[in-house]
Amino acid sequence: MFGMQINMVPKTVIVLDKDISSASSIKSGKSGKSGKSVEGHADNQSTHNSTHNSTATATTTGKFGGLFKSNSIRSGSISSGVSGTPSSHQRGMGAVSEEDSQQYQPEPLDLDDYRQCLHWLQQTCRPVFMKELTQMSDVPVPITEENAKHPSLIGGSVQVQVGSWKQSRVQLVPIDRWGDPQDVLHEIQSLHKLRKCRQIIQLYGYLPNTSPTATQIPALLIQQPGYGSLRQFIDHNFDSIQWPERYKLALDMTQGLRFLVSQGVPCTLHSGNILVDSEGVAILTGFGVQSGQITSAPRQMTSQPSHSSQLVYMAPERLQSRGSYSPDWGIYSLGILLWELSSGRIPFDEIITRAEAGPRLAKNMEQLSSAIVKGLREETIPGTPEIYEQLFKMCWDGEASSRPPLEVVEETLQMLVVVEPMDMLMLPGEEMGMSISPIVSESIDGDSLSIHTRSMSIRSTSPGPSHIKSNFARPQTLHEAVSVSNPDMTEWYILSGHDIDGYAIVPTFSLECEITPIHTCLGHFLPTSLPILKELLDHDSDLTLLAKRSHQNCLHILLDRYLPIKNENGSAHLFTALDLLLAAGVEVNAKDVQGYTPLHVLMKNPKISSEDVNEVLLKLLAKGADTAIEAPRDGNVLALAAKYLHFEATRTILSRDLLASEPDSIERAIESCMTMTGRATDKFVNLRTKTRELLKLWTGTAGLPRREKTVLRILSDAGQVDSSGARMKCKVIHLAPEAQLDAANAYYETHIKRRREALLSSFSFQGITR
Template structure:
């Protein structure tokens, strides 16, 4: 510890000056007796510039008391712990004013005297959320939380932020200043006066982003220092936090980690700040729902005027919290729907979802929140399809509802209009199969595309499909694929971004590798072209390598002559090495395995493999006989894409023909000698 001890510090300040805080607390807050606390313990907390009473104490350790009060974990914080008396009083008053918001750190009450001296110094009972900071929560639980829980955390942050701004309380949003309690509610801290001395107290006991990484949460105008505090800064920071919820990591964490381990930290951070000001942002994590992606990208716009009002952000998240989990999980039932526990798959924690839905239905204390409405009988064909109700779907079709009519379905997008069959495929579950069959039997037009995105039936099915674990596995996915392909769905159609259904199949992180291979084989059999280039990502082989679908890589190379072209292999190797993820042994080993397998298809090692594929392509097309020589008859029945034939013919004429003829001639001479003997 520094030269000034806590005891010496106590003597250097006028403890009587805290009497004003005590008097105010006595008039407004609930007194708590020490006997009401249980499981009291002391936790050592490092003294940093943000919680030091005096600069000379930085580097030491102070003991912080935590306890249980009314089944809530609390921190017992003496009013003189940090800051001067006037600032402490202001923060206590602010906490009391904000007590009605569930998403703001709570001041539960106070202990009348925390000092051994004759001077009465009150101790505050502050909420101490048990899951720690959002950064800590994501580090430990990211792989186990589903999208509904992420939406709920995002909504909590938006509601808390709007409540602070509506009360003219400035704040600093980052994943260390957001805590998570034992009910999964996000709690905002670190607001008020610069540094938020009292309100930051619970953060000192949790994992925090490094000081250097805090710049990634700052709006460009704040980084430039152009203006005073503006609430638009926090909308930008909220957008960054929404991305962090989708990825589980801090933006640009690898860049920051390298900078912190190097000798030029300040210069590196200055360069990163400059890049953010110029528009640098993180890439969307594969599997992020479209509407959520649109939302955080609007929030982190470089120009403050382009960011949405906080009310719009909150309303969008409220819609996702209430509507999307219901549309994904509800099966047809009575007028008010069925119990969630009857329809949740083995892969989803039914208790967690039920708790999540209950917690959303009782948040009457949240600013601007309302009771969750009851889900009544579907009122339109689109609604019947979206909740997978085959009886109501059939009823509305018989009643004359437009089977090809367009509508905006919130769970798909706020912008795209889609038809009933596209709605059916947007959240495709096993019980959606009879609805798809009914729509196809009624001759629904599968050539109609989602407006704005230009996605077809196959695009939407493969882009948004989430496996539903049961005894039949993904059989309903393959059945839907076969039905659409047999009905004439175009497997090589491109959406507005230039992606084919095969591209989106590889980019969907929810679909397992075995199912990816099976779906790809069914589509290739119907004419899907694996050589089509995706925007920025390369062909299907490159996408399969990037997302580490090893068996898909093997399958493509064994059947696609163009995929083994040197340029294609190099593109796939580069794509494989650009894939980022959690640095687990499994991830690293699979990436290494994929990269090494790709290299086996280059140079001398790859020649025999390419020869085998060329012969297979030409034999399937009827251009080679059983001996591997060219036939003189008509091509066979198997249709092979012309680009594949041209590539295989060129490779055969260049590398195989002469060698094959020489081998067969030698075998013929030996055979003749044996017969003459």
């Protein structure tokens, strides 16, 4: 899917946000030679924040294809209490000031302690020599409590060597930073066992000490993914990441987690210990021995979520300290990460930020933890595909037994990666003529190369019949023929007696909802789907049937699932499909299981442009769609139009819906408009201000003439008043919903009629007759 070609190996990307030293992921630091992790409590984070404010940045260069072409991470500068390359006698994680050096004198390094590790490396791995490395550079990395070997070092920085080896970016971890010898041996053995998985951090080998007198000391070659942590990658690239790329990252995490589980390796997941390489592959590092520093070394060069934020990734049973490690914990964390990919932020980030800024951090985090155990979860982001939403909600279920197996999660994401949500039903495979690309991962010993196949995406900006027919085999059912936009096979199955109104579960539509063929057509709607829709309508497909569980009708599904296709015809196929459905008599005011009408769904779909929203709105209003119907929690259609800043739709509703301009309705719409959040661009701010000012024009005395004009329009279209506003029988143009007519007649009798009568009396008194 990412399909990257690297013309030159990029320099390492390092971005550490301000105060990142207090925002570490796994407790992987060392204290002296004991190998014990430095356990910092959440309450102590504010103390460390005041100790050091450091930012380390380097910039990625090189040419990439696909998403990453123009998204290099911004560069910055270092600012820390202590900097510079450590002198040869210092064996700690970082440089030490002259004052601290009197307090802390590291013990001389004894290579005999690591003799067993070196022997294992010599017996198992192929050595890598310095001459094989290119583009070497020193990168300053802040020293935090998690990577410091002595408290006095915290706040300084250490020079970390990075370079390239066989077109892979690597970090050199010298022996004086390895950690406890027994932990190191366990770590490198685990990494060797896990080397066949592309989504696991790679240990490429080691640099041997060639002679007893050589200044070079043994070092490990660890993979250093070029785009830093997943958290860092999302922060800088979220607006550019499309759903196929999010599916791909989610699939990588799932495959890595499943491999770790199959090998019996415990894993802790959060967006700080998942890294992203230059090809867009998610790399797992949060596993193995916590006190070791080898797998955590690449993470020390990236920005991390705060210590408090890591709580939200923990399963409820882990928060309650029930039982020992279980793979179900990883599935829960995976569900949180899937939501994070859809939203671009850490769950409950506003709550956590306020808690960290206040004096009662521990108590506030305890309350949040308790709420999560009781079932508190984040809201789904508008525009999230339904199958993806169902997947992460099942993964973060409070009951471990209710979470899906990793095999199911992987299969679902694999389907979403290979099968475009609006394209087709079938799962990928060679029999379907799809391109399978092997990705080779260098193993630790350099001899046994591992092949990890990944199906390439078939995404196209303007898919057509030739695109579909060339990539897929013959459909096996009517639903499959409809989902791949094959009109010939659709007609053949209909004429063969297949049930045109039969229900089936279409995985690309939903994991649970059963739908009919016409629902399948509208849920995967493309320009090439129009002939199929006409075919189904010509054979009297039942439009009264609803999708099971969601209770959506055809209009709900079309407006909820519609994704614009950029071509010369724009959204013409959407309007044609809408006209066909309305002409066939589809119900325009039907409510789904959540209480939403098609108009509510239209306003909530962020993929449809505001211009198209207004055009669809006009078509639905012409067929009697009622904008006064209240949606659960969201108010009427005016409130939704204002919330999503559909300015023209807001104007249209106000000019046609008398109830929408009631004071309570206007007040709620203004509130909804101001609660809309987005990037503070000039366009966004101006549009929000413009929408709010429009709503205010309909309040108070300024709104009276506008309301009167709306009343006369409604009654005139209904044939109850003439063009001058006088009561009379005339041609009916359009009947508004009954509630609108009743409100218009009441307003007319109360305000307009009395004023007209007073005006006529005044004219009569002056001898002017009609």
